[in-house]
Amino acid sequence: MADIKSSANPLFLREEELRQGIELLFYAYRDFTSDPDSILADYGLGRAHHRVLHFVGRNPKISVAELLGILRITKQSLSRVLTTLLEMGLVQQRQGTRDRRQRLLSLTEKGAELERRLSAVQQARVARAYREAGAEAVAGYRKVLQGLIDEHEREKILQSIVRR
Amino acid sequence: MADIKSSANPLFLREEELRQGIELLFYAYRDFTSDPDSILADYGLGRAHHRVLHFVGRNPKISVAELLGILRITKQSLSRVLTTLLEMGLVQQRQGTRDRRQRLLSLTEKGAELERRLSAVQQARVARAYREAGAEAVAGYRKVLQGLIDEHEREKILQSIVRR
DNA sequence: ACTTTATGTCAGCCATGTTGACATATATCG
DNA sequence: CGATATATGTCAACATGGCTGACATAAAGT
Known part of the structure; x- marks a missing residue:
């Protein structure tokens, strides 16, 4: 059924559609990030720790500078988490061989284990959403999310997601 | 543009693909939320204020309890922002007529103006992503995001997004 | 030798979340 | 009517995780 507004006032509908896209993202992200919290609480950790575990897990031997670039926080903030x-033995540092100033970060076996537990609950949510939506919708989801990423960084980020 | 491989076969729920879906959501949300910050800074406001402006703007005469439910924060946290x-004259309260205990919240004209400025930059980003991805991708994006929302709340949330 | 880079650390501040306790006005129920 | 439940507000204390600024060290690069 054609809505009269779509022909009479396309700008209104366009804005309405955009607002919906914004709110959906808000709610989806809100619930998506809530999953791992109870697991983290068992360890006395927060979301900041989770993000570090995730990206160190995905990028073994990542340098501190690289990690800072991904997280977009200051080194002082990162330092705390x-x-x-490191003290809990979830992440380990090793001096870089090519550049010995670097402290390359990796998960320990214990860290990897926790990271898998955390990923598992998030993956379960995403898997369910993917399954319900179907492969074609998943392709669209990814396409739009890619477009939401800052243009001047997009290429680099997409490569970091896909490589390995 | 780096292409994230998406397979059409039924094994598309591979862990690697799920991990990509998770990271894309992280990066997209990170950049998406960064847009309004400089505008807010001009007013000495933060993201918490933005969320209130957004949801009060979208739900005029919303009760405090309803707003708390959307934001998933405590009344003490909400109170501060x-x-x-209220003091800045961006939001107004009016006693409910049906239930005079309620303080129904709406934006003032000044608040609506700021809200429009904030929406504008986020809408621009979403509009660009939608345009680049195409209508079919947008449908998939929405479908997957809906699936990511907590199931027991999904219906209620979708109605609140779509109605009006 | 000098400069730049990668990293660490100390100190303090701010925004925004939490819990717990208690107050008030109003609605609702027996 | 009186008792209880509900919607909201407020005070106080605390935790997390951002931030800036200043300064230190080791190693790399010129």
């Missing part, structure tokens, strides 16, 4: 993770 | 917004 990273120190905790 | 709401008090600021």
